[in-house]
Amino acid sequence: MQAHLAAQDDDMWYAITDGPMKILKINKAVATTEGAPHMVEKHRSEWTAEDKKKTNLDNVEKDILYKTLDKNMFAKIKTCTTAKEIWEKLTQLCEGNDQTKENKLTVVIQKFDNAKMKSGETLAEFDERFSSIIIQLTSLGKDYSNREIALKVMRAFPREWDLKTIAMRESKDLNKLELDDLFANLKAYEFELGI
Incomplete structure (x- = not known):
């Protein structure tokens, strides 16, 4: 249970630092190079319940960030489309260049x-x-x-x-x-x- 929560926390932080998660699968049509498989994005019809949760993390993160902001700060980030963009804008606003x-x-x-x-x-x-x-x-x-x-x-x-x-x-x-x-x-x- 703790390992699952830790992985979920890592995924949530990933959504902030790297942007919305892409759900990938191994591309079996392409040979692996140096032991690393070639990855392609999964079609939506192939998503598992876990995949759906991961793709929704960006929305969850945006919601969390929205709820922590006052009206003034919200006005400054409302055009951002991802949690990563919001985080970067807030960092810029609060910490400066x-x-x-x-x-x-x-x-x-x-x-x-x-x-x-x-x-x-x-x-x-x-x-x-x-x-x-x-x-x-x-x-x-x-x-x-x-x-x-x-x-x-x-x-x-x-x-x-x-x-x-x-x-x-x-x-x-x-x-x-x-x-x-x-x-x-x-x-x-x-x-x-x-x-």
Whole structure:
């Protein structure tokens, strides 16, 4: 049952990424080349119940996408004829072209480079703000190592945190220190400082 659902999920994603499914069969009139059979499209009268489900996946996907859009977004994609076209149009509208993505990445890298804990900001607030920057970077294809992230966070704190951050640099393997674990460790110190 799980294998069937996984295959169905793969087929649904295929309908989004590659377009409507073509139902194929082996063309027995043509010899196979290098072990690969020659495929031709099945006539509609030859479709099995499973084939019919697969050909309807594009309609199912379009319906799902339509239901998730507000009127404004729907107006922008209503001329698209396949789920793939809708997905590509939405991607373009939401993410922009390559130049837009590059500009967004530059801005988020600058946010990362300039991240500092603000005066009066709690650790939880800084954690939320910094984690948001990391999520943005990841979504734009930029990944930093655990070590780079940990060092950046430790450099972002005011002077009263120096004792803790120096001790952490010496005692922890920063290559294995996840961001959540880093902030959890620092929250105990924030409590000690009485911030």
